[in-house]
Amino acid sequence: MTHTVATAKKLEEALRADGVRITRQRAAILKVLSEAEDHPDATELHRRARDIDESVSLATVYRTLTALEEQGIVHRHSFEGTPARFETADLPHHDHIIDLDTGEVVEFRSDKIERLQAAIAEELGYDVVRHRLELYCRRKDK
Incomplete structure (x- = not known):
């Protein structure tokens, strides 16, 4: 089973567990979410889902x-x-750089940053349970 198919199945199972019916429209949304390699907002998810099924409404996306x-x-x-913006939760931990000029979101992982965060938390008497790191940047060559 490919990662995309497995992700779509997990999304579907989560909705069913919440008592939500899987309609054609929702199936289109789940397909788009599971295949997304970027961080689409609801409007972009809606546009992509409508390419699969024209009856998908923005309200259904939300x-x-x-x-x-x-x-x-x-x-x-x-x-x-x-x-x-949205992404599936089954991806390995990563942080984000947001390009202030283009809005592009770049995923990255740094073992050095992870170690430093753990060391800082330890010095202050804590264990890191989870975190999010967002760096807002501009390219140097601009």
């Missing part, structure tokens, strides 16, 4: 995202100055 977020299967990112 209701579906809310149910998936409540189940913890989708992460909502509220990057400064942009509409909320």
Whole structure:
């Protein structure tokens, strides 16, 4: 089973567990979410889902995202100055760089940053349970 198919199945199972019927429209939304390699906002998810099924409404996108977020299967990112963006929660931990000029979101992972965060928390008497790191940047060559 490919990662995309497995992700779509997890999304579907989460909705069913919440008592939500899987309609053609919701199936289209789940397909788009599971295939997304970026961090689309609700409007972009709606546009992509309508390419699959023209009857998908923006309201259905929002209701579906809310149910998936409540189940913890989708992460909502509220990057400064942009509409909320979404990604599935089954991805390995990563942090984000947000390009202030283009709005592009770049995922990255740094073992050095992870170690430093753990060391700082330890010095202050804490264990890191989870974290999010967002760096708002501009390219140097601009």
